Amino acid sequence: VVDKGxxxxxxxxxxxxxxxxxxxxxxxxxxxAYFNSIFQNKHHxxxxxxxxxxxxxxxxxxxxxxxxxxxxxxxxxTKMAEHARLLVKANNLEGVVEVIxxxxxxxxxxxxxxxxxxxxxxxxxxxxxxxxxxxxxxxRWLKPTGVMYPSHARMWIAPIRSALGDQKMSDYELxxxxxxxxxxxxxxxxxxDMSVLxxxxxxxxxxxxxxxxxxNNLHPNQVIGSAAIVKDIDCLTATVEDIVEVKASVxxxxxxxxxxxxxxxxxxxxxxxxxxxxxxxxxxxLTTAPSMENSTHWGQQVFILHPPIRANExxxxxxxxxxxxxxxxxRLMEVEFGCEITQYSGKLLPSLRNKFFIE
Amino acid sequence: VVDKGxxxxxxxxxxxxxxxxxxxxxxxxxxxAYFNSIFQNKHHxxxxxxxxxxxxxxxxxxxxxxxxxxxxxxxxxTKMAEHARLLVKANNLEGVVEVIxxxxxxxxxxxxxxxxxxxxxxxxxxxxxxxxxxxxxxxRWLKPTGVMYPSHARMWIAPIRSALGDQKMSDYELxxxxxxxxxxxxxxxxxxDMSVLxxxxxxxxxxxxxxxxxxNNLHPNQVIGSAAIVKDIDCLTATVEDIVEVKASVxxxxxxxxxxxxxxxxxxxxxxxxxxxxxxxxxxxLTTAPSMENSTHWGQQVFILHPPIRANExxxxxxxxxxxxxxxxxRLMEVEFGCEITQYSGKLLPSLRNKFFIE
Ligand SMILES: Nc1ncnc2c1ncn2[C@@H]1O[C@H](CSCC[C@H](N)C(=O)O)[C@@H](O)[C@H]1O
Ligand SMILES: Nc1ncnc2c1ncn2[C@@H]1O[C@H](CSCC[C@H](N)C(=O)O)[C@@H](O)[C@H]1O
Numbered sequence: 200v201v202d203k204g205x206x207x208x209x210x211x212x213x214x215x216x217x218x219x220x221x222x223x224x225x226x227x228x229x230x231x232a233y234f235n236s237i238f239q240n241k242h243h244x245x246x247x248x249x250x251x252x253x254x255x256x257x258x259x260x261x262x263x264x265x266x267x268x269x270x271x272x273x274x275x276x277t278k279m280a281e282h283a284r285l286l287v288k289a290n291n292l293e294g295v296v297e298v299i300x301x302x303x304x305x306x307x308x309x310x311x312x313x314x315x316x317x318x319x320x321x322x323x324x325x326x327x328x329x330x331x332x333x334x335x336x337x338x339r340w341l342k343p344t345g346v347m348y349p350s351h352a353r354m355w356i357a358p359i360r361s362a363l364g365d366q367k368m369s370d371y372e373l374x375x376x377x378x379x380x381x382x383x384x385x386x387x388x389x390x391x392d393m394s395v396l397x398x399x400x401x402x403x404x405x406x407x408x409x410x411x412x413x414x415n416n417l418h419p420n421q422v423i424g425s426a427a428i429v430k431d432i433d434c435l436t437a438t439v440e441d442i443v444e445v446k447a448s449v450x451x452x453x454x455x456x457x458x459x460x461x462x463x464x465x466x467x468x469x470x471x472x473x474x475x476x477x478x479x480x481x482x483x484x485l486t487t488a489p490s491m492e493n494s495t496h497w498g499q500q501v502f503i504l505h506p507p508i509r510a511n512e513x514x515x516x517x518x519x520x521x522x523x524x525x526x527x528x529x530r531l532m533e534v535e536f537g538c539e540i541t542q543y544s545g546k547l548l549p550s551l552r553n554k555f556f557i558e
Numbered sequence: 559v560v561d562k563g564x565x566x567x568x569x570x571x572x573x574x575x576x577x578x579x580x581x582x583x584x585x586x587x588x589x590x591a592y593f594n595s596i597f598q599n600k601h602h603x604x605x606x607x608x609x610x611x612x613x614x615x616x617x618x619x620x621x622x623x624x625x626x627x628x629x630x631x632x633x634x635x636t637k638m639a640e641h642a643r644l645l646v647k648a649n650n651l652e653g654v655v656e657v658i659x660x661x662x663x664x665x666x667x668x669x670x671x672x673x674x675x676x677x678x679x680x681x682x683x684x685x686x687x688x689x690x691x692x693x694x695x696x697x698r699w700l701k702p703t704g705v706m707y708p709s710h711a712r713m714w715i716a717p718i719r720s721a722l723g724d725q726k727m728s729d730y731e732l733x734x735x736x737x738x739x740x741x742x743x744x745x746x747x748x749x750x751d752m753s754v755l756x757x758x759x760x761x762x763x764x765x766x767x768x769x770x771x772x773x774n775n776l777h778p779n780q781v782i783g784s785a786a787i788v789k790d791i792d793c794l795t796a797t798v799e800d801i802v803e804v805k806a807s808v809x810x811x812x813x814x815x816x817x818x819x820x821x822x823x824x825x826x827x828x829x830x831x832x833x834x835x836x837x838x839x840x841x842x843x844l845t846t847a848p849s850m851e852n853s854t855h856w857g858q859q860v861f862i863l864h865p866p867i868r869a870n871e872x873x874x875x876x877x878x879x880x881x882x883x884x885x886x887x888x889r890l891m892e893v894e895f896g897c898e899i900t901q902y903s904g905k906l907l908p909s910l911r912n913k914f915f916i917e
Contacts, residue, residue: 205563217759218766225740234748261750282755289754381584389593391620395648396641400576407577 201529203302207276210327210530215277220256223318226496230258232485233318236348236471237262239481243314243346243473244268252303252317252336253329257283257296259316264295271296272312274303274336303336315341316348321530322414323500324354324430324467325522326557328530331439346477347434349469355488357426358451358516359464363413364503371408375401411556412500412534417464417489423455423510426488429520435474445522453514459507463518463536464489465500502536502555513543525556532557560888562661566635569686569889574636579615582677585855591844592677595707595830596621598840602673602705602832603627611662611676611695612688616642616655618675623654630655631671633662633695662695674700675707680889681773682859683713683789683826684881685916687889690798705836706793708828714847716785717810717875718823722772723862730767734760770915771859771893776823776848782814782869785847788879794833804881812873818866822877822895823848824859861895861914872902884915891916 213219223229237244237259245267251260252274260273260283273296275283280300287296299306315337321327330352337347378400382393427449432442453460468486473479487497519537524530534555540548572578582588596603596618604626610619611633619632619642632655634642639659646655658665674696680686689711696706737759741752786808791801812819827845832838846856878896883889893914899907 202561202563204561205567208564208567217755217762221737221740221759224744230748256755258748258750262748265749282758285754285758286750286752290751378580381580385583389589389617389621390624391617391645392649393645395644396576396615399641399644400580403576 206530209528211277214253214255215279217256217279217282220279220282222496224256224258228487228493228495229318229485232469232471232483233259233316233348234262235481236479236483237266237316239483240471240473240479241266242480243348243477247313248272248310249314249316250274250308250312250336250340252315252333253319254283254298255279255318257286257298259318260296260298261287261290261292263314263316264292268295268314272308273298274306275300276302303332308340311342312340312345313342314346314348320352320467320469320497322497323412323465323532323557324352325442325445326530326532328524330432330437330442333434334437334439337435344477346474348471349485350434350472350474350479351470352430352432352434352467353428353469354430354445354465354467355426356429356449356451356463356465356518356520357422358424358453358460358510359417359421359462359501360423360455360459360507361415361417361421361461361501361503363415363501364461364505364507367408367413367503368505371404374404374408406556409503409505410554411558412465412502414498415464415501416494416498417501419489419491422464422489423458423460424451424453424516427451427518443524446520448517448519451516451518453510453512453516455510456512458510460504460510460516460540461507462504463502465502465534466497500557502534502553504551504553508540508548510540511543515541515543517541565889568887570636573612573614574638576615576638576641579638579641581855583615583617587846587852587854588677588844591828591830591842592618592675592707593621594840595838595842596625596675598842599830599832599838600625601839602707602836606672607631607669608673608675609633609667609671609695609699611674611692612678613642613657614638614677616645616657618677619655619657620646620649620651622673622675623651627654627673629669631667632657633665634659635661662691667699670699670701671704672701673705673707679711679826679828679856681856682771682824682891682916683711684801684804685889685891687883689791689793689796689801692793693796693798696794703836705833707830708844709793709831709833709838710829711789711791711793711826712787712828713789713804713824713826714785715788715808715810715822715824715877715879716781717783717812717819717869718776718780718821718860719782719814719818719866720774720776720780720820720860720862722774722860723820723864723866726767726772726862727864730763733763733767737763765915768862768864769913770917771824771861773857774823774860775853775857776860778848778850781823781848782817782819783810783812783873783875786810786877802883805879807876807878810875810877812869812871812875814869815871817869819863819869819875819899820866821863822861824861824893825856859916861893861912863910863912867899867907869899870902874900874902876900
């Protein structure tokens with residue numbers, strides 16, 4: 200059970216800053232995808248009713264109205280709702296867009312809707328667990344014939360090369376050196392022997408530097424093997440049960456010769472395809488895959504393997520992936536990667552097993 | 559009324575990291591003051607019972623035991639209590655120091671104590687509002703003859719010179735320039751007019767850059783006038799009512815010729831004097847005033863005045879100061895400075911009134 204007050208303090212608070220909304224509104228890849236998904240599929244919006252789950256500044260609700268929606272319900276949990284209301288009015292849409300301040304879980308609408316639109320994706324898709332709220336909205340407020348925007352979502356992983364591991368390892372080592380100096384001083388000057396805390400301190404620092412996934416904008420050539428899908432979500436039918444745990448066994452072959460396996464990269468894409476009975480005229484994709492020109496504020500999540508492992512073209516990785524919500528905070532994740540490497544020669548390397556936190 | 563879960567998420571969480579405890583344990587000025595206050599006043603500890611409010615790593619409890627305490631109750635709200643227990647044991651004091659995990663407000667002790675020791679001071683003394691917990695502990699668990707460590711605390715303010723104001727003003731201006739570019743792009747590419755949000759965005763940014771006090775280690779020569787005490791606390795008798803609001807009218811004269819008044823600096827000191835009937839043998843002071851050689855992790859809080867005001871030796875400032883807790887979070891503060899400047903010539907400048915947030 201989630202304490203609402205705690206959830207607000209830990210999660211929603213950041214969304215009440217225009218500064219943060221602006222960061223999302225400045226992400227061109229994100230903006231283009233939603234903009235095109237709406238304006239190239241006006242038939243989904245024209246004369247229809249729309250629910251925007253987590254409207255933030257109100258942008259998706261405004262576009263929906265501009266695309267001809269009859270009525271748009273724009274629900275936002277934070278005080279940002281007040282700014283959204285201003286923005287709707289300044290764009291002369293107060294007759295169409297109704298901004299409702301409240302959690303989607305708590306509010307009621309006067310009618311069911313034809314479209315649910317939402318930008319609910321967190322790092323590596325599921326961080327923030329906001330898709331739960333979209334599912335809740337869908338089950339309560341989407342007509343049986345309704346359409347989800349986006350309609351599909353996928354999680355990807357791939358083997359990568361990166362200098363981050365060396366960097367973080369050296370940060371960790373520096374921090375431990377500092378600890379030893381601190382320990383000596385505390386004994387010398389203050390008569391207290393801290394050595395019993397060396398182990399817990401080093402575990403804390405290891406978690407921080409080495410076992411927490413890192414935000415990174417990978418260059419495509421840092422991806423050294425085939426990418427694999429670990430989760431494929433149909434937004435129209437997925438349940439919370441389907442996403443609360445992600446588990447997959449996938450294989451990936453190294454596509455670069457004479458390289459280093461330094462870890463795994465994780466990202467997502469979503470698609471706007473409408474629904475089978477009422478498909479999109481133009482299917483739109485929003486991908487957060489490594490890219491030189493189309494990077495997003497989501498970047499990719501990097502999971503460090505240290506030390507790196509020599510790898511070569513044709514080596515095969517069998518990766519067992521699992522992701523669960525952290526017990527302390529359902530919006531954060533814990534990830535496990537198991538990996539069996541069969542070299543091109545047929546030689547099997549000792550298997551790997553690594554746990555990470557997405558904080 | 560404070561939601562315990564929220565308070566934990568916002569406040570206590572940081573203290574559960576050894577990394578953070580280590581920062582405090584590495585503050586030599588802080589450590590020396592507490593160390594000396596204990597070991598130069600062993601008569602207060604020898605054979606006596608002690609309560610350490612918020613023991614963290616356990617350091618003050620351990621010193622109290624080393625100074626001869628018969629029994630030390632070491633209370634800590636976070637999981638840090640487990641590390642404290644380990645440390646106590648490793649230093650062979652588990653017969654004397656009893657670590658209790660819990661809020662001081664919730665726990666019970668088997669007896670009243672002779673000494674309450676605590677390091678409860680936040681930025682500008684009262685940020686974190688932890689002294690409330692010390693008051694609660696004192697009223698419930700200190701014997702009528704008991705001693706408080708520290709025994710006294712004071713808040714200081716002084717006029718200062720600083721380049722931070724110019725820096726923050728330019729950060730603010732850059733952020734607004736960026737906003738205007740963002741606004742144009744959003745109109746051009748996405749058909750939405752954001753101008754109605756310019757005012758709330760600029761207010762948000764002003765609050766962030768200009769109205770939030772800044773942590774700084776001031777050089778003593780940045781203090782351009784006499785420092786004044788705005789609060790004097792007797793830890794043995796102060797009530798929550800006494801500290802929930804701080805209000806004072808003080809005057810300060812500029813002591814530097816041909817200078818700029820760029821804002822106010824705020825800091826604190828505490829003293830270890832024992833109690834009248836049972837005084838310290840060696841009075842110890844812990845000051846966080848601007849200093850070249852004895853800077854602390856508390857630094858000083860800087861409250862920016864922008865634009866700066868020409869000031870000269872002999873100018874007189876009449877400052878009315880008030881500080882209240884923020885409504886959203888009782889551990890954060892809102893501060894107001896009123897200032898009347900009478901120049902050496904007798905000329906009265908237009909009066910100033912500025913609000914700040916201590917976040
Ligand atoms: N359960 C819930 N109910 C209402 N709003 C929610 C919610 N969970 C998250 N949100 C809001 O959803 C927003 C997600 S960010 C996306 C904002 C906007 N739709 C845009 O695309 O720019 C945040 O503003 C957050 O406060
Ligand atoms: N009401 C309360 N009950 C118990 N512990 C508290 C408390 N309020 C704050 N604390 C704890 O008090 C500590 C203050 S920091 C000081 C730690 C230690 N005494 C030292 O001097 O190094 C933190 O560890 C915090 O978790």
